[in-house]
Amino acid sequence: MQKNRRKERKLGANLYTIGFAIYEVPKEMHGTKHHLQKDFFLYNASKARSKTYINMREISERFRLPPNEYVIIPSTYEPHQEGEFILRVFSEKRSLSEEAENMIEAERPSKKKKGKRPSAKARESSEEENQFRNIFRQIAGDDMEINAEELRNVLNNVVKKHKDLKTEGFELESCRSMIALMDTDGSGKINFDEFRHLWDKIKSWQKIFKRYDTDHSGTINSYEMRNAVNDAGFRLNNQLYDIITMRYADKNMNIDFDSFICCFVRLDAMFRAFHAFDKDGDGIIKLNVLEWLQLTMYA
Structure with a gap:
């Protein structure tokens, strides 16, 4: 009915x-x-x-x-x-x-096996890392950390090279959110290791976005977003999918690349934060008001 x-x-x-x-x-x-x-x-x-x-x-x-x-x-x-x-x-x-209803969970990264000779793909990845390290060092300076504006410049320069990805790039507020969610030491900046982790994630999420943006409009709809979230290793329930749509979709129920990445960065960071607080692994955490405000306001 x-x-x-x-x-x-x-x-x-x-x-x-x-x-x-x-x-x-x-x-x-x-x-x-x-x-x-x-x-x-x-x-x-x-x-x-x-x-x-x-x-x-x-x-x-x-x-x-x-x-x-x-x-x-x-x-x-x-x-x-x-x-x-x-x-x-x-x-x-x-x-x-x-x-x-799905169980609410996220796939945990598997540990890399040791003792194997690096593949061509791994060597290519290593070369890419060296290039990024040099670019990062030029932008970051002596402290080897970058702020939100510098992160925006790095990401947008990289995204521009992907001609098949229709996007105007990342907003400054999005990069501030990424900094806050990836900043493990509370410095307001991210170091190279934090940046590398963020970039690896963005690359994998970018492939998922392109897979569902079949018309190359630069957006995916809220129905495709459910499958995209699942492909990224997150298992959510209906209530959370509705929250994602309300928070990240436009009036036509479409989600652009900037919002898509911001959503995944937040999901990834919030799951990591929860697991860090969930010491005994029972799926329940207890926070005092300071811990709660630090977690939610900075994110």
């Missing part, structure tokens, strides 16, 4: 064309709450679906399915239409249902 559409019809809005599909959950995912990823729907057919998509306030069907775990996915017929809905399930026998 569509919510609030009658009220919005008074303002000229029409009912969405709606329907739903039912998919069988793979046995290896039984008992979990993880979302099924995009690839699942490319290679698995639905077990049942509404007879048609129709522009009515509600649609209902009756099915007979063997006992198992299933996912019900309501949707609009047209892509990128967003609205609230109510899903009701009636069963002749007792049945459990709940909203699919």
